[in-house]
Amino acid sequence: NFRITATDGKEYDAKHYNLDVILAVGYRVRSDRGTQFRKWATERLREYLIKGFTLDDERLKQGGGRARYFQELLQRVRDIRSSERMFYQKVTDIYATSIDYKIDAELTQKFFATVQNKMHYAVHEHTAAEIIAQRADSKKPLMGLTSFKSDYITTDDIVVAKNYLTESEINQLNLIVSLYIDFAELQAASGRLMKMQDWIKKLDEFLSISEKKLLHSAGSVSAKQAEKKALAEYEKYRSVQDKNYVSDFDREVKKLLTL
Known part of the structure; x- marks a missing residue:
């Protein structure tokens, strides 16, 4: 009671x-x-x-x-809205409202990478590729990752920049992404004619109002370089992970052996 x-x-x-x-x-x-x-x-x-x-x-x-x-x-x-899959889908939808829109996968990817990098830079002053190259480290616990999908780290996890961010950085990134998507949807709903470059300009204006630093270049590390560095570190880390990993099956077998 x-x-x-x-x-x-x-x-x-x-x-x-x-x-x-x-x-x-x-x-x-x-x-x-x-x-x-x-x-x-x-x-x-x-x-x-x-x-x-x-x-x-x-x-x-x-x-x-x-x-x-x-x-x-x-x-x-x-957090869901800022996941790479959801964010890419939303950015692509925004891209499609541009009057100079072209169905071109390469252009879409480039636009997405530009928007994503500007948002990452606003939080920690690095592009997505730079943060992967800088923080992927086989000597660190969990290879420097702060989040990953399964019970163990996979190659899919190590090439996602968001997986290396601290809790504070993730919260800031989530807020920026969410606010920008709302802002972009409002712009699109107002029926204003926008070109691709206009969307980039609006993002810079949005970040400036938020008193965030702006990215004016492609960064010092390419996506391929970051992926290569992360995979090299993963190969070193994987042997340690495989040695220490205990599956659910192994746990159950161990329980049976102690009976």
Whole structure:
């Protein structure tokens, strides 16, 4: 039991149950209330499986003690928006609104690289390639990475600049990406005629207003040079990783052997 203050201002002892217990009972109890719970839970699960998320909009709008959860949600959405795949897709959409737009994969990639590098530079004064070449180090724990997809590092992880950033740098980058995408969408929705170079100029203006330093060159390291450096460091690091890595299967076998 926990003591709570009711709406009448008086304190009462109220029973509190573990959430896991509530969920387990809700799926098993045979009653109208149990049926209502299962219907609600199924709707939430179905939305999650289809969309990849489920939200209680009204509870989040109420704020109060849930404000911190809303802030966490915003932070996670910003992180998703700044992922290379999502960001590339959004930048490509913006690129397509330009009056001088051409369906050219090479030009699209170049535009994306320019935008991405300017945003990286605004955060840590290095291009994406420079940060990879500078921080990929086989002697460092986790090869200098601060995040990666699986239980172990792969070649896909080591060529993503964002994977080397500190928490503070990631938060700044996420904010810049999110704000710029919103700004660009507003520009596009206003129906203003924009050329490719106009979008770059608008990005510089946006970063200047944010009091961030601007990148005016392609950087000192090319993407190929950064990839070559990262792969060389990975080859050195991989032997250590393979030696220390313990798979889920190995853990289960070890448990069985100790029985």
